[in-house]
Amino acid sequence: MSKPIYIFLCTSLIVFASISCYxxxxxxxxxxxxxxxxxxxxxxPALKAIGSGTTNLLKPSDVKEFVAAxxxxxxxxxxxxxxSFAIEFSPGKALSKDWSIDSYQKNPLKYFLYNSALSIATNxxxxxxxFGDHLSVGFRFSWAExxxxxxxxxxxxxxxxxPLFGSIHSRRVQIEDNYKAKKGIPPAMPLTTKQKxxxxxxxxxxxxxxxxxxxxxxxxxxxxxxxALAWTGETIDSLAENLHASSFAFWTTLAxxxxxxxxxxxxxxxxxxxxxxxxxxxxxxxxxTRFYIGSNNIKGxxxxxxxxxxxxxxxxxxxxxxxSGFEFRVKNDFWITYSAGIKNFFxxxxxxxxxxxxxxxxxx
Amino acid sequence: MPEIKQVKYDAxxxxxxxxxxxxxxxxxxxxxxxxxxxxxxxxxxxxxGEGNNTQPHxxxxxxxxxxxxxxxxxxxxxxxxxxxxxxxxxxxAGSKFVVALEVYQDANGQGVSQSNFIGGDIFSGxxxxxxxxxxxxxAVELIS
Numbered sequence: 001m002s003k004p005i006y007i008f009l010c011t012s013l014i015v016f017a018s019i020s021c022y023x024x025x026x027x028x029x030x031x032x033x034x035x036x037x038x039x040x041x042x043x044x045p046a047l048k049a050i051g052s053g054t055t056n057l058l059k060p061s062d063v064k065e066f067v068a069a070x071x072x073x074x075x076x077x078x079x080x081x082x083x084s085f086a087i088e089f090s091p092g093k094a095l096s097k098d099w100s101i102d103s104y105q106k107n108p109l110k111y112f113l114y115n116s117a118l119s120i121a122t123n124x125x126x127x128x129x130x131f132g133d134h135l136s137v138g139f140r141f142s143w144a145e146x147x148x149x150x151x152x153x154x155x156x157x158x159x160x161x162x163p164l165f166g167s168i169h170s171r172r173v174q175i176e177d178n179y180k181a182k183k184g185i186p187p188a189m190p191l192t193t194k195q196k197x198x199x200x201x202x203x204x205x206x207x208x209x210x211x212x213x214x215x216x217x218x219x220x221x222x223x224x225x226x227x228a229l230a231w232t233g234e235t236i237d238s239l240a241e242n243l244h245a246s247s248f249a250f251w252t253t254l255a256x257x258x259x260x261x262x263x264x265x266x267x268x269x270x271x272x273x274x275x276x277x278x279x280x281x282x283x284x285x286x287x288x289t290r291f292y293i294g295s296n297n298i299k300g301x302x303x304x305x306x307x308x309x310x311x312x313x314x315x316x317x318x319x320x321x322x323x324s325g326f327e328f329r330v331k332n333d334f335w336i337t338y339s340a341g342i343k344n345f346f347x348x349x350x351x352x353x354x355x356x357x358x359x360x361x362x363x364x
Numbered sequence: 365m366p367e368i369k370q371v372k373y374d375a376x377x378x379x380x381x382x383x384x385x386x387x388x389x390x391x392x393x394x395x396x397x398x399x400x401x402x403x404x405x406x407x408x409x410x411x412x413g414e415g416n417n418t419q420p421h422x423x424x425x426x427x428x429x430x431x432x433x434x435x436x437x438x439x440x441x442x443x444x445x446x447x448x449x450x451x452x453x454x455x456x457a458g459s460k461f462v463v464a465l466e467v468y469q470d471a472n473g474q475g476v477s478q479s480n481f482i483g484g485d486i487f488s489g490x491x492x493x494x495x496x497x498x499x500x501x502x503a504v505e506l507i508s
Contacts, residue, residue: 097460099390101418151390151454161392162418169394169450172499176448187407188400188444190368190501197496208452 039220039296040327041335041359044069045138046121047086049230049249049271054323054341054355055305057267057288058251060226062149063117063142065093068360071123086121088140090114105152116141119230134246138230145257148222150215164211168203175202220296221263226253247273263292283310298328303341320345325355335359368444368503371467371483375438375508379471382480383445384424387417389461389489395449395500399427402442410443424468424476427506441508449500451489459491463500 042061043053052071071084092113096104104110119138146152150161176199180187183195191199234246253267271284288305303323310316325339337357344350373381387393399411410429417423427445429435445465453459466484468476485504489497 096390098388100388101390101392101454104390157418162394162416165392165394165450165452166414166416168452169396172450173396173448176501187409188398188446188503190446190503191499193494193496196499196501200496200499 039216040299040329041067041069041361042140042142042226044086044088044119044121045140045228045230045249045251046088046119046136046232047071047084047138048228048251049136049138049232049247050084050121050123050134052084052086052121052355052357054339054343054353055288055303055321056251056269056271056284056286056307057265057290057303057305058140058226058228058253058269059290060142060224060253060255060265060267061220062144063090063093063115063140064088064361065090066361067117067119069121070358071355084121084123086119086136088117088119088138090117092116101151105154112141115143134232134234135243136230136232138228140226140228142224142226144222144224148219148224150212153215156215160211164207168205168207172199172203175199217296218260220299221255221257221261221292223257224255226251226255226267228253245274247271258291261293261295265290265292281312284308285310294326296329298326300324300326301339303339319343319347333360335361368505369483369485370507371504372507373437373440373467373469373482374471375436375441377469377471378437379469379473381427381437381440381506382424382468382470382476383427384422384466384468384476385415385447385449386422386464386466387449387461389459390454391417391459391461392452392454393417393449393461393463393500394452395447397425398446398448399425400444400446401429402444422476438508440506442505444503444505446503447500451491451498451500453491459489461489461491463487463489463502465502465504467504467506 039062041064043059044067045058047069048056048058067088069086092115096110096114099110104114117140119140121136123134150156176191177187179195179199228251230249231245232247233243235243249269249271251267251269253265255263255265258264266287266289268287273282273284285308286305288303290301290303292299292301294300301324305321305323307319307321308316321341321343322345323339323341325337327335327337329335338355340352340354342350343353383397385395385397394416395414397413398409401408401410411425411427413425415423427440445467447465449463451461453461464484464486467482468480469482470480472480474480483504485502487500487502489500491497
């Protein structure tokens, strides 16, 4: 991998890991965290564009503030160091800190920014095959039905969130009254910072976290539409110089809720490749369909993808891939996806392929 | 000791005193407001109200002694308005928000208007810097 790109990615990961650790320490109390949904990590467009996974399906999910993805720990039976890295981040979530919930619900621009993310990925080329290193940048926008977005789910806010907040607040007022009586503080006096910390300790609870966790579990399979695109450049030297366009990709992924434990996904996508000379140009159209069954934390899937490759000055090549696998949460922030499938299923040159992917998402 | 800001009003001018609460930020804030008698130590609550800001709106309360609705304005001298709000933030760490307690004297029938504003207090919170900001506790004392 090109050194500047490698250094950039490593530095980004260290910085974000530090932010994550700091954030978790400073928000140990229950009141000021945990509203981010806890759903599985989506596929990163930039990583997908440089050839991650067995199929071209871009798995949708809610946009995270920060995601790191590592691909191909295990390819075709052999364990290797990851050769592809990616990060995805949402500037809109950073900008949203002074917005009101009402404005998020009513302002389309704010909604768009909050649910959009940028990504960057690199992978190491295969010098023996004369393929260079790749650098890809991507963009994603995710729309979810109201019931999949806790900030727009007015029924949930009214029936569950507001009563819970009211209940916790009432308990706080009671704790505060008792505290003042015990310490001899006049009832009309506001609390000092130290006194607020004492009250906060007494009212710690996981109720909000449990509420968000349950919401995520109930709505991991929400109906949603993701639109994404990515540009990929290729370089054959080690300093990322002479970077030239290699491919452009576009995805539209539709996910449909199937009962409580299922989800059906269809994700047509298009890749335009330019591998260095005119003769190498090709257009790849894929129509993957995937069926999930399970829960937010662990789920299995089966998948079929039809791929049509149009080569310049050549006939179209059609192929089909059967794929299956599972996805599960290892720890709070880490997700693993493993899949195994057969490429070119209907052809004589069919082959067995596997893929192992690790995703990290910054939690709160 | 925490600071209690003083808000001066004109008892001769007449009308009524109104308190308004304003909140901003991507947050849910349930709150309780209490209006205490002038004897701060005995903690007699004259008025208590509650609300939340899941949607931005003006939350104003007319400051009256619920036992003596028609008492003269001069009697409000020394009374304390205490706001207890609890912040829940969808953004978690890094959330910024503003809570404002505004007092108005409406002697001209215009209610909560800029010309009737006589003072108040404002609190800017940042949960990532100070988790205790989740608990907002602010008070103003009315002085004639």
